[in-house]
């Protein structure tokens with residue numbers, strides 16, 4: 001009979017609630033601090049809109065897994081959906097909508113765990129091309145990593161080989177990704193939730209912003225259409241390479257609703273380019289290797305003993321490299337690429353632990369807190385892969401999100417990360433940069449603050465480990 005309270009949280013002001021308390025940078029750290037004060041599930045009020053932060057893995061399981069039908073929606077983003085017409089992106093659509101269900105189905109059918117091995121040859125080829133590129137131009141490492149992941153995805157999805165970043169499909173995708181992340185500034189989903197915030201001057205999407213949004217919208221449309229149409233054209237000429245899209249087009253032609261099926265395939269597959277985010281984890285991995293010579297050497301000794309020094313690592317080696325696999329898990333845990341995931345929303349009123357969570361609340365898994373919980377991971381700020389050699393240690397699944405929204409590309413992402421990490425370790429000694437006196441400059445793990453968090457740009461030294469591999473890198477030309 002008495003209404004249940006909302007989950008506890010910081011003191012609210014009249015009308016604006018916690019608006020002025022909202023962190024501008026690295027929100028996961030402020031949420032972690034609040035979590036210690038108010039509990040694993042606490043709430044904030046943003047001008048009447050409830051935001052719930054979930055900060056432990058037990059609470060995340062309870063909310064996102066056990067009550068997945070309630071907590072798998074997305075907050076509607078006025079900015080992305082209305083201004084930028086991102087309605088082709090099933091990842092932004094509501095739980096249960098046709099676009100989300102059909103898009104996710106098609107996506108999972110292409111990127112499920114049993115299908116990912118199909119793409120191993122592409123992943124390996126692009127990894128080896130990457131090594132060759134950095135052997136000529138180490139300063140371009142980040143560009144080449146970005147290119148490698150883009151090329152892996154575009155080849156798997158469209159059967160189109162990409163050789164440089166001026167490639168039109170890479171350009172389409174990068175321009176739309178740039179628009180997406182610029183529009184997705186921290187204020188975005190607040191603006192989305194609270195139309196009144198449009199009047200806060202620094203966030204107000206003025207005429208200039210709207211013009212840019214129209215341009216980003218066009219990039220999105222180009223990205224969705226260009227590569228897809230190219231596959232259709234080449235198929236019509238009987239020349240298309242095998243690819244996910246070629247298979248989906250052929251299957252659509254035999255279905256009862258060919259046009260709709262083709263559209264679903266086209267839109268769902270355009271979302272795959274988001275898998276570029278694997279770049280963040282790779283940059284974290286290289287940083288960790290440069291910071292921890294003992295860990296790097298132990299991983300290299302493991303690779304040398306399992307793989308030898310006269311060939312590159314391959315996928316069948318992966319189960320025989322437990323320490324490297326532990327490093328990959330620790331990389332995803334230590335500095336997750338999406339420290340507060342992608343916001344979920346609740347689709348009905350619900351109750352959690354005696355607290356009321358109203359329909360339409362924004363529900364955020366604080367991945368950073370969950371993966372830095374000292375009750376689960378001792379000394380969580382330290383990079384300690386050994387913790388994952390103990391099979392009891394909880395895998396860092398939260399890095400891939402929650403419940404029914406959990407990343408459907410995670411097997412592909414992990415395979416790509418394994419490939420690049422194992423090749424870099426096999427071929428290179430990774431060390432911190434030197435100052436003008438020849439002394440090593442100490443590297444620290446500082447991360448950027450966006451929705452997708454990357455290490456703040458750093459440099460490192462990478463020296464080939466052996467003449468044999470150096471010769472193999474040169475030989476392994478495209």
Ligand code: HEM
Nearest residue numbers: 091272275278281338342399400401402405406407409413
């Ligand atoms: C290390 C690499 C990756 C990480 C850390 C990562 C992480 C994430 C996270 C945290 C989410 C949000 C899940 C949620 O809402 O709870 C997500 C969603 C998604 N990811 Fe990934 N991802 C990675 C690689 C990939 C790759 C390679 C692809 C494509 C091949 C991909 C495709 C997607 C899609 C389509 C969604 C939206 C799912 C939905 O809303 O239903 N991701 N990812």
